[in-house]
Amino acid sequence: MKILVAVKRVVDYAVKIRVKPDKTGVDTQNVKMSMNPFCEIALEEALRIKEAGFAKEVVAVSIGPSQCVDTLRTGLAMGADRGIHVEASYSFLPLTIAKILKSLADVENPGLIFLGKQAIDDDCNQTGQMVAALLGWPQATFASKVVLDKDKQSATVDREVDEGLETLSVDLPAVITTDLRLNQPRYATLPNIMKAKSKPIKKMTLEDLKVDIKSDIEIVEVTEPPKRKSGVIVSSVDELIYKLKNEAHVV
């Protein structure tokens, strides 16, 4: 079985981001970029499944400008067998990504598609779900535990939901999106980095995949959240009541 893992190149989780003055987006110039943490977890899970003998190959795919190759190299250094870079000049929204992944799935025929539950730059939490819908495959999102059954060709997944944990059983092929507690991703070791240099990264274009990238969504403006106002010290209970009544309008 082949596992396809989608990985996204995002602003590093630890960076303090700033909005561009023209409000078109977040400033990514001279800012450290890394693989989305949830994608790292997704890739780690795929690698563990392969090491357990349930899969033969793990393929990492990234969609975006040429720097995405760096992210793919990280994936290869972690242990993925090969990479696919789909060239795109700008960031796409989830539906477009999902369409691209569907086209790829039609070509590669994986038994499992792993994604992070959401990207930390847009927090959409939509791509995995859309891919499953487009493919007509079952989905198990927010996975905190994945157990495969080779004979039954199914996966038992614990999902982290608001009320606690929900356990689903999904038939393969399926789409699984990963949550924080699923695993702790491995480091990229020097021997693996060395091996990664000879692993292939295939370049594909949107024309190759015959995907329509027209989007119905347009980003109008990106602004910072309003700054927290400092608190006010009141001098008496009466003043507090006055403020609660006439300024905050809560009594």
Next chain:
Amino acid sequence: MMMIHRWRRSGEFVRSACKSLSSLRPEHNSMSPPVSGFVNRYESKGKTFQSNAWNDHNRELDLGRNLGMMQQYKSFGSSSASKVQRNPLFSSLEPKDVSYFKEILGDKHVIEDEERLETANTDWMHKYRGSSKLMLLPKNTEEVSQILKYCDSRSLAVVPQGGNTGLVGGSVPVFDEVIINVGLMNKVLSFDEVSGVLVCEAGCILENLATFLDTKGFVMPLDLGAKGSCHIGGNVSTNAGGLRLIRYGSLHGTVLGLEAVTANGNVLDMLGTLRKDNTGYDLKHLFIGSEGSLGIVTKVSILTQPKMSSVNLAFIACKDFLSCQKLLVEAKRNLGEILSAFEFLDNNSMDLVLNHLDGVRNPVSSSENFYILIETTGSGETYDREKLEAFLLKSLEQGLVSDGVIAQDINQASSFWRIREGITEALQKAGACYKYDLSLPVEEIYNIVNDLRGRLGDLANVMGYGHLGDGLIEPYVYEWTSKHRGSISAEHGLGVMKANEIFYSKSPETVALMVSIKKLLDPKGILNPYKVLPHSFFSP
């Protein structure tokens, strides 16, 4: 590195073992007493430092927890050399003094509260504790000047205090010295975005300065594990080194100016912001590293560096120390201008950290003898990355490196740093420890650890770690160090811990001149007494 076991020499040996770096004094033998002669007696006294007998501080009464089998050792040597008496020429605090201080500082900034004083009287390692009854919190240079003028006239001894993160007992009182803490003087005064010159008050916390500079796209030229608490004034007064010295150099180079107040209240304005200024003697250098014994630093002008976005960090495992040294040479050669840190720790240090800190794991899957942290900082993300990878892969092929990982994001990098920076914290949790920082010629560095291990055997856990790039390893034996032409305090200063040991690293003539300068600037000796220079020069 810590020797869990502390050893002391007798006073006699201290006086006779003066070795200068350039020549041995002909009239003394270079005595090398056997190691076993210095095992001091330990009595397990439970968790906290109970003793009020300051004179015994060198006997390591504070033990923290037991160390398994090590609980009692036979006592062979005495430690008379460490006994220091309170100088009777210093006055004792009187109510009129407290009133005067309250008048000039305001009631709120004159602290007599016992709880607060207890914290201020105790050093970070919980090894030293004074018995001061008063702490003053001046808000500006004028107040510091008034305080010192008064104390000098009254012969009241004082201790300048910053973040109190020092490791040699230099920032806490020995007896009842008045504590002058500059924590309220924490304003940034100016920052020039073109030259990168930052002017700030001495009480600014290093991490806060780093955060401020980050918004401007600059970085402080020094970084240490204590950054969340240490003050820049304290850093300057102790000439702190830290993790970035290999890249940005020492404070003697990066501090462009400072303002200090001398013992009699005189304010010395040496707060230049110029890179080049050859007008007369450059006195600021006297204060940098003087550990508060020549004056209280109140303002600092420091050259900061532009922040470079591309930071890469690798955690490497090496089989032996020779490989570590070769790796250092190759790193400097191959990584050149982008090398920004080169730290090492040994297996024992790694075990200590893994055992005592939460959420820490060994980045390298196999346990090795030595671990190295290599950091590069540059402006070209892909270029730097490729350079580092190429260098490491070549080292792997040559057998210099047995394994290693490269951090893929800032989180991973932080976790690698946590291991190295967490050693001091883990040591504190592990219990009794004696921490030394020594610098030695690079090729000698690990020999002393092996030497000690051989002699101490099962009695102690000896470990080595440090800024290999600067030739520093913590801790070591003074005598061994001196014999091999090293410094007994590479970075932490002399404080009270090593005040009498200076002769291991400096010649008698040099020390005599230091004493003259001290007596010139502080005739009554009220600034941070009993520290830095040998007690014998100042006892009445």
